[in-house]
Amino acid sequence: MDVKQQVLSYLELNKGKTFSGAKLAEKIGVSRTAIWKAVKSLEEKGYKITASTNKGYSLCDDNDKLSPQSIKPYLDSDIKDSEIIVFDTIDSTNTYAKEIASQGAKEFTVVIAEEQTKGKGRLGRTFYSPHSKGIYMSIILRPEMSAKQALLITTSTAVAVSDAIDDICNISTQIKWVNDIYYNEKKLCGILTEASIDFETGGLEYAIVGIGINVSTTQNDLPDDVSQIATSIYGDKETINRSALIGKILNNLNLYVNNLGDKSILDKYRERSFLIGREINVIKSDSTTPAIATGITDNAELIVQYKNGRTETLNSGEVSVRAIK
Numbered sequence: 649m650d651v652k653q654q655v656l657s658y659l660e661l662n663k664g665k666t667f668s669g670a671k672l673a674e675k676i677g678v679s680r681t682a683i684w685k686a687v688k689s690l691e692e693k694g695y696k697i698t699a700s701t702n703k704g705y706s707l708c709d710d711n712d713k714l715s716p717q718s719i720k721p722y723l724d725s726d727i728k729d730s731e732i733i734v735f736d737t738i739d740s741t742n743t744y745a746k747e748i749a750s751q752g753a754k755e756f757t758v759v760i761a762e763e764q765t766k767g768k769g770r771l772g773r774t775f776y777s778p779h780s781k782g783i784y785m786s787i788i789l790r791p792e793m794s795a796k797q798a799l800l801i802t803t804s805t806a807v808a809v810s811d812a813i814d815d816i817c818n819i820s821t822q823i824k825w826v827n828d829i830y831y832n833e834k835k836l837c838g839i840l841t842e843a844s845i846d847f848e849t850g851g852l853e854y855a856i857v858g859i860g861i862n863v864s865t866t867q868n869d870l871p872d873d874v875s876q877i878a879t880s881i882y883g884d885k886e887t888i889n890r891s892a893l894i895g896k897i898l899n900n901l902n903l904y905v906n907n908l909g910d911k912s913i914l915d916k917y918r919e920r921s922f923l924i925g926r927e928i929n930v931i932k933s934d935s936t937t938p939a940i941a942t943g944i945t946d947n948a949e950l951i952v953q954y955k956n957g958r959t960e961t962l963n964s965g966e967v968s969v970r971a972i973k
Protein backbone atom coordinates (compact mmCIF):
# COMPACT_ATOMS: atom_id res chain seq x y z
CA MET A 649 0.00 0.00 0.00
CA ASP A 650 1.35 3.45 -0.83
CA VAL A 651 1.28 6.32 1.67
CA LYS A 652 -1.96 7.71 0.26
CA GLN A 653 -3.78 4.41 0.72
CA GLN A 654 -2.38 3.99 4.22
CA VAL A 655 -3.51 7.50 5.21
CA LEU A 656 -6.95 6.79 3.77
CA SER A 657 -7.21 3.47 5.63
CA TYR A 658 -6.29 5.14 8.91
CA LEU A 659 -8.70 8.05 8.43
CA GLU A 660 -11.54 5.73 7.30
CA LEU A 661 -11.06 3.56 10.39
CA ASN A 662 -11.18 6.69 12.56
CA LYS A 663 -13.73 8.72 10.61
CA GLY A 664 -14.54 12.08 12.19
CA LYS A 665 -11.47 12.04 14.48
CA THR A 666 -8.63 14.51 14.01
CA PHE A 667 -4.95 13.56 13.81
CA SER A 668 -1.93 15.82 13.57
CA GLY A 669 0.46 15.40 10.63
CA ALA A 670 3.11 14.32 13.14
CA LYS A 671 0.85 11.61 14.60
CA LEU A 672 -0.05 10.23 11.16
CA ALA A 673 3.63 10.35 10.14
CA GLU A 674 4.57 8.36 13.23
CA LYS A 675 1.75 5.81 12.76
CA ILE A 676 2.58 5.17 9.12
CA GLY A 677 6.35 5.53 9.43
CA VAL A 678 6.90 8.30 6.86
CA SER A 679 7.74 12.03 6.95
CA ARG A 680 5.21 14.80 7.67
CA THR A 681 5.77 16.09 4.14
CA ALA A 682 4.75 12.68 2.74
CA ILE A 683 1.56 12.87 4.84
CA TRP A 684 0.83 16.40 3.62
CA LYS A 685 1.28 15.30 -0.01
CA ALA A 686 -0.93 12.22 0.48
CA VAL A 687 -3.73 14.31 2.07
CA LYS A 688 -3.53 16.87 -0.75
CA SER A 689 -3.81 14.17 -3.36
CA LEU A 690 -6.77 12.55 -1.56
CA GLU A 691 -8.52 15.93 -1.43
CA GLU A 692 -7.92 16.40 -5.15
CA LYS A 693 -9.55 13.02 -5.75
CA GLY A 694 -12.68 14.22 -3.93
CA TYR A 695 -12.26 12.90 -0.39
CA LYS A 696 -13.75 15.33 2.13
CA ILE A 697 -10.90 15.99 4.54
CA THR A 698 -10.79 18.85 7.04
CA ALA A 699 -7.30 20.21 7.52
CA SER A 700 -6.91 22.71 10.37
CA THR A 701 -3.56 24.32 11.06
CA ASN A 702 -3.40 23.62 14.76
CA LYS A 703 -5.24 20.32 15.06
CA GLY A 704 -4.49 18.31 11.93
CA TYR A 705 -6.52 16.17 9.53
CA SER A 706 -9.84 14.35 9.75
CA LEU A 707 -12.06 12.57 7.25
CA CYS A 708 -15.49 14.21 7.43
CA ASP A 709 -18.33 12.06 8.77
CA ASP A 710 -20.32 12.68 5.60
CA ASN A 711 -17.50 11.66 3.26
CA ASP A 712 -19.27 9.10 1.06
CA LYS A 713 -16.67 8.46 -1.63
CA LEU A 714 -16.32 4.73 -2.15
CA SER A 715 -12.98 2.96 -1.78
CA PRO A 716 -11.77 -0.45 -0.59
CA GLN A 717 -10.69 1.35 2.59
CA SER A 718 -14.18 2.77 3.20
CA ILE A 719 -15.85 -0.64 2.74
CA LYS A 720 -13.47 -3.05 4.49
CA PRO A 721 -14.24 -1.90 8.06
CA TYR A 722 -17.83 -3.13 7.54
CA LEU A 723 -16.93 -6.63 6.32
CA ASP A 724 -17.17 -9.84 8.37
CA SER A 725 -13.81 -11.43 9.12
CA ASP A 726 -14.11 -14.27 6.59
CA ILE A 727 -14.45 -11.84 3.65
CA LYS A 728 -12.25 -9.01 4.97
CA ASP A 729 -9.44 -10.07 2.66
CA SER A 730 -11.57 -10.18 -0.48
CA GLU A 731 -10.29 -8.09 -3.33
CA ILE A 732 -12.36 -4.92 -3.80
CA ILE A 733 -11.76 -2.88 -6.95
CA VAL A 734 -13.33 0.59 -7.16
CA PHE A 735 -13.53 2.60 -10.39
CA ASP A 736 -14.61 6.20 -10.65
CA THR A 737 -16.16 5.47 -14.01
CA ILE A 738 -16.38 2.31 -16.14
CA ASP A 739 -18.62 0.98 -18.92
CA SER A 740 -20.10 -1.83 -16.81
CA THR A 741 -18.87 -3.50 -13.63
CA ASN A 742 -20.40 -6.80 -14.85
CA THR A 743 -18.41 -6.63 -18.11
CA TYR A 744 -15.18 -5.95 -16.21
CA ALA A 745 -15.90 -8.66 -13.62
CA LYS A 746 -16.54 -11.18 -16.42
CA GLU A 747 -13.25 -10.26 -18.03
CA ILE A 748 -11.21 -10.81 -14.86
CA ALA A 749 -13.20 -13.91 -13.85
CA SER A 750 -12.30 -15.55 -17.16
CA GLN A 751 -8.65 -14.74 -16.37
CA GLY A 752 -8.94 -16.50 -12.99
CA ALA A 753 -9.96 -13.74 -10.52
CA LYS A 754 -10.69 -15.16 -7.09
CA GLU A 755 -14.10 -16.06 -5.66
CA PHE A 756 -15.77 -13.04 -4.03
CA THR A 757 -13.77 -10.43 -5.91
CA VAL A 758 -15.91 -7.28 -5.85
CA VAL A 759 -15.99 -4.64 -8.61
CA ILE A 760 -17.64 -1.29 -7.85
CA ALA A 761 -17.99 1.95 -9.80
CA GLU A 762 -19.17 5.45 -8.90
CA GLU A 763 -20.61 5.67 -12.43
CA GLN A 764 -21.32 3.32 -15.34
CA THR A 765 -21.50 4.56 -18.91
CA LYS A 766 -23.00 1.31 -20.27
CA GLY A 767 -24.73 -0.21 -17.25
CA LYS A 768 -26.52 -3.38 -18.32
CA GLY A 769 -29.98 -4.50 -17.24
CA ARG A 770 -31.81 -7.75 -17.99
CA LEU A 771 -33.17 -8.48 -21.45
CA GLY A 772 -30.69 -6.13 -23.12
CA ARG A 773 -31.95 -3.06 -21.27
CA THR A 774 -29.82 -0.16 -19.99
CA PHE A 775 -29.30 0.38 -16.27
CA TYR A 776 -28.82 4.13 -15.74
CA SER A 777 -25.97 4.70 -13.33
CA PRO A 778 -25.37 8.41 -12.61
CA HIS A 779 -22.19 9.40 -10.77
CA SER A 780 -22.17 8.90 -6.95
CA LYS A 781 -25.98 8.53 -6.82
CA GLY A 782 -26.16 4.78 -6.43
CA ILE A 783 -24.40 1.51 -5.78
CA TYR A 784 -23.19 -0.27 -8.91
CA MET A 785 -21.42 -3.45 -7.94
CA SER A 786 -20.55 -6.89 -9.33
CA ILE A 787 -19.38 -9.91 -7.35
CA ILE A 788 -17.59 -12.94 -8.76
CA LEU A 789 -18.90 -16.22 -7.34
CA ARG A 790 -17.68 -19.74 -8.00
CA PRO A 791 -20.22 -22.02 -6.27
CA GLU A 792 -20.12 -25.73 -7.08
CA MET A 793 -23.51 -26.29 -8.63
CA SER A 794 -25.21 -27.20 -11.87
CA ALA A 795 -26.27 -24.46 -14.26
CA LYS A 796 -29.89 -25.46 -13.54
CA GLN A 797 -29.55 -24.34 -9.91
CA ALA A 798 -28.20 -20.93 -10.88
CA LEU A 799 -31.61 -19.28 -10.34
CA LEU A 800 -30.98 -19.76 -6.61
CA ILE A 801 -28.01 -17.37 -6.82
CA THR A 802 -30.27 -14.60 -8.07
CA THR A 803 -32.95 -15.23 -5.47
CA SER A 804 -30.41 -15.40 -2.62
CA THR A 805 -28.90 -12.13 -3.83
CA ALA A 806 -32.33 -10.50 -3.88
CA VAL A 807 -32.92 -11.53 -0.25
CA ALA A 808 -29.38 -10.42 0.75
CA VAL A 809 -29.91 -6.96 -0.80
CA SER A 810 -33.49 -6.46 0.37
CA ASP A 811 -32.55 -7.45 3.94
CA ALA A 812 -29.50 -5.18 3.96
CA ILE A 813 -31.42 -2.15 2.65
CA ASP A 814 -34.16 -2.62 5.26
CA ASP A 815 -31.59 -2.96 8.05
CA ILE A 816 -29.38 -0.02 7.16
CA CYS A 817 -31.99 2.38 5.79
CA ASN A 818 -34.90 1.50 8.04
CA ILE A 819 -37.38 1.03 5.21
CA SER A 820 -39.46 -1.91 4.01
CA THR A 821 -38.62 -3.31 0.59
CA GLN A 822 -40.15 -6.16 -1.41
CA ILE A 823 -38.87 -8.53 -4.08
CA LYS A 824 -40.52 -8.70 -7.47
CA TRP A 825 -39.82 -12.10 -9.00
CA VAL A 826 -37.29 -12.79 -10.07
CA ASN A 827 -34.75 -10.17 -9.22
CA ASP A 828 -36.04 -6.64 -8.70
CA ILE A 829 -36.30 -4.88 -5.34
CA TYR A 830 -39.33 -2.64 -4.95
CA TYR A 831 -40.05 0.16 -2.51
CA ASN A 832 -43.40 1.95 -2.38
CA GLU A 833 -44.53 0.08 -5.52
CA LYS A 834 -41.55 1.27 -7.59
CA LYS A 835 -38.26 -0.32 -8.60
CA LEU A 836 -35.33 0.56 -6.37
CA CYS A 837 -32.78 -2.04 -7.42
CA GLY A 838 -32.12 -4.50 -10.22
CA ILE A 839 -29.96 -7.61 -10.20
CA LEU A 840 -28.31 -9.09 -13.27
CA THR A 841 -26.69 -12.52 -12.93
CA GLU A 842 -24.46 -13.66 -15.76
CA ALA A 843 -22.87 -17.10 -15.73
CA SER A 844 -20.23 -19.08 -17.56
CA ILE A 845 -20.98 -22.78 -17.94
CA ASP A 846 -18.47 -25.59 -18.28
CA PHE A 847 -20.02 -27.53 -21.17
CA GLU A 848 -18.22 -30.76 -20.32
CA THR A 849 -19.54 -31.05 -16.78
CA GLY A 850 -22.67 -28.90 -17.12
CA GLY A 851 -21.45 -27.12 -13.98
CA LEU A 852 -21.08 -23.45 -13.31
CA GLU A 853 -17.57 -22.09 -13.98
CA TYR A 854 -18.37 -18.74 -12.40
CA ALA A 855 -21.29 -16.40 -11.89
CA ILE A 856 -21.23 -12.62 -11.92
CA VAL A 857 -23.87 -11.08 -9.70
CA GLY A 858 -24.48 -7.46 -10.68
CA ILE A 859 -26.40 -5.25 -8.27
CA GLY A 860 -27.62 -1.75 -9.13
CA ILE A 861 -29.30 0.31 -6.39
CA ASN A 862 -30.69 3.82 -6.75
CA VAL A 863 -29.61 5.52 -3.53
CA SER A 864 -30.01 9.26 -4.05
CA THR A 865 -31.02 9.19 -7.72
CA THR A 866 -33.66 11.80 -8.56
CA GLN A 867 -36.20 11.82 -11.39
CA ASN A 868 -33.95 14.29 -13.25
CA ASP A 869 -31.14 11.73 -13.33
CA LEU A 870 -33.24 9.24 -15.33
CA PRO A 871 -35.01 9.29 -18.70
CA ASP A 872 -38.77 9.98 -18.45
CA ASP A 873 -39.96 6.43 -19.14
CA VAL A 874 -37.61 5.01 -16.48
CA SER A 875 -38.25 7.70 -13.88
CA GLN A 876 -41.96 6.84 -13.88
CA ILE A 877 -41.36 3.29 -12.73
CA ALA A 878 -38.20 3.74 -10.68
CA THR A 879 -37.53 5.17 -7.25
CA SER A 880 -34.53 5.61 -4.97
CA ILE A 881 -33.91 5.16 -1.26
CA TYR A 882 -33.63 8.84 -0.47
CA GLY A 883 -34.18 10.93 -3.58
CA ASP A 884 -32.50 14.26 -2.97
CA LYS A 885 -33.48 14.42 0.72
CA GLU A 886 -30.44 12.95 2.38
CA THR A 887 -28.15 10.05 1.81
CA ILE A 888 -26.76 7.10 3.68
CA ASN A 889 -23.30 5.77 4.21
CA ARG A 890 -23.08 3.72 1.00
CA SER A 891 -20.03 1.85 2.29
CA ALA A 892 -22.02 0.53 5.28
CA LEU A 893 -24.79 -0.66 2.97
CA ILE A 894 -22.31 -2.33 0.60
CA GLY A 895 -20.66 -4.04 3.59
CA LYS A 896 -23.99 -5.38 4.85
CA ILE A 897 -24.96 -6.65 1.38
CA LEU A 898 -21.62 -8.45 1.00
CA ASN A 899 -21.86 -10.00 4.47
CA ASN A 900 -25.40 -11.25 3.76
CA LEU A 901 -24.44 -12.50 0.31
CA ASN A 902 -21.45 -14.41 1.65
CA LEU A 903 -23.69 -16.09 4.21
CA TYR A 904 -26.39 -16.96 1.69
CA VAL A 905 -24.17 -18.25 -1.13
CA ASN A 906 -22.61 -20.64 1.34
CA ASN A 907 -26.12 -21.97 2.07
CA LEU A 908 -27.70 -21.85 -1.38
CA GLY A 909 -31.03 -23.63 -1.44
CA ASP A 910 -31.47 -23.22 2.33
CA LYS A 911 -35.18 -23.27 3.08
CA SER A 912 -35.03 -20.20 5.30
CA ILE A 913 -33.71 -18.05 2.44
CA LEU A 914 -36.59 -19.09 0.20
CA ASP A 915 -39.04 -18.47 3.04
CA LYS A 916 -37.69 -14.94 3.33
CA TYR A 917 -37.96 -14.57 -0.44
CA ARG A 918 -41.63 -15.58 -0.26
CA GLU A 919 -42.35 -13.31 2.72
CA ARG A 920 -40.93 -10.38 0.80
CA SER A 921 -42.73 -11.18 -2.44
CA PHE A 922 -44.22 -8.22 -4.25
CA LEU A 923 -46.25 -10.47 -6.55
CA ILE A 924 -47.95 -13.26 -4.59
CA GLY A 925 -51.71 -12.76 -4.59
CA ARG A 926 -51.55 -10.01 -7.20
CA GLU A 927 -53.07 -9.76 -10.65
CA ILE A 928 -50.27 -9.80 -13.16
CA ASN A 929 -49.55 -10.12 -16.87
CA VAL A 930 -47.32 -12.95 -18.01
CA ILE A 931 -45.29 -11.56 -20.89
CA LYS A 932 -43.89 -13.98 -23.48
CA SER A 933 -42.35 -13.24 -26.87
CA ASP A 934 -45.68 -13.69 -28.66
CA SER A 935 -48.29 -13.05 -25.96
CA THR A 936 -49.32 -11.17 -22.83
CA THR A 937 -51.73 -13.15 -20.65
CA PRO A 938 -53.52 -12.04 -17.47
CA ALA A 939 -53.00 -14.31 -14.45
CA ILE A 940 -52.68 -14.33 -10.66
CA ALA A 941 -49.33 -15.05 -9.01
CA THR A 942 -50.04 -17.78 -6.47
CA GLY A 943 -46.67 -18.92 -5.13
CA ILE A 944 -42.95 -19.57 -5.41
CA THR A 945 -41.60 -23.15 -5.68
CA ASP A 946 -38.59 -24.48 -3.76
CA ASN A 947 -36.56 -23.87 -6.91
CA ALA A 948 -37.59 -20.19 -6.88
CA GLU A 949 -39.93 -20.55 -9.85
CA LEU A 950 -43.11 -18.45 -10.00
CA ILE A 951 -46.45 -20.28 -9.97
CA VAL A 952 -49.23 -18.50 -11.84
CA GLN A 953 -52.87 -19.30 -12.42
CA TYR A 954 -54.64 -18.20 -15.59
CA LYS A 955 -58.31 -17.16 -15.82
CA ASN A 956 -59.33 -20.61 -17.19
CA GLY A 957 -57.92 -22.24 -14.04
CA ARG A 958 -54.75 -23.62 -15.67
CA THR A 959 -51.58 -23.16 -13.64
CA GLU A 960 -48.04 -22.73 -14.96
CA THR A 961 -44.64 -22.72 -13.28
CA LEU A 962 -42.32 -20.08 -14.76
CA ASN A 963 -38.58 -20.35 -14.35
CA SER A 964 -37.62 -17.30 -16.36
CA GLY A 965 -39.25 -14.48 -18.22
CA GLU A 966 -41.05 -11.35 -17.38
CA VAL A 967 -44.24 -10.47 -15.56
CA SER A 968 -45.78 -7.10 -14.79
CA VAL A 969 -48.32 -6.08 -12.21
CA ARG A 970 -51.68 -5.19 -13.72
CA ALA A 971 -52.97 -1.71 -13.00
CA ILE A 972 -56.26 -1.76 -11.09
CA LYS A 973 -58.93 -0.14 -13.22
Ligand code: BTN
Nearest residue numbers: 740742768769770785838858860
Ligand atom coordinates in the same frame (compact mmCIF):
# COMPACT_ATOMS: atom_id res chain seq x y z
C1 BTN B 1 -32.10 -5.01 -14.22
O1 BTN B 1 -32.72 -4.16 -13.57
O2 BTN B 1 -32.58 -5.51 -15.25
C2 BTN B 1 -30.74 -5.44 -13.73
C3 BTN B 1 -29.86 -4.26 -13.45
C4 BTN B 1 -28.46 -4.64 -12.98
C5 BTN B 1 -27.57 -3.42 -12.85
C6 BTN B 1 -26.25 -3.74 -12.26
S1 BTN B 1 -25.33 -2.29 -11.86
C7 BTN B 1 -23.92 -3.22 -11.57
C8 BTN B 1 -23.88 -4.30 -12.63
N1 BTN B 1 -23.23 -3.82 -13.83
C9 BTN B 1 -24.06 -3.76 -14.87
O3 BTN B 1 -23.75 -3.38 -16.01
N2 BTN B 1 -25.28 -4.17 -14.49
C10 BTN B 1 -25.31 -4.57 -13.10
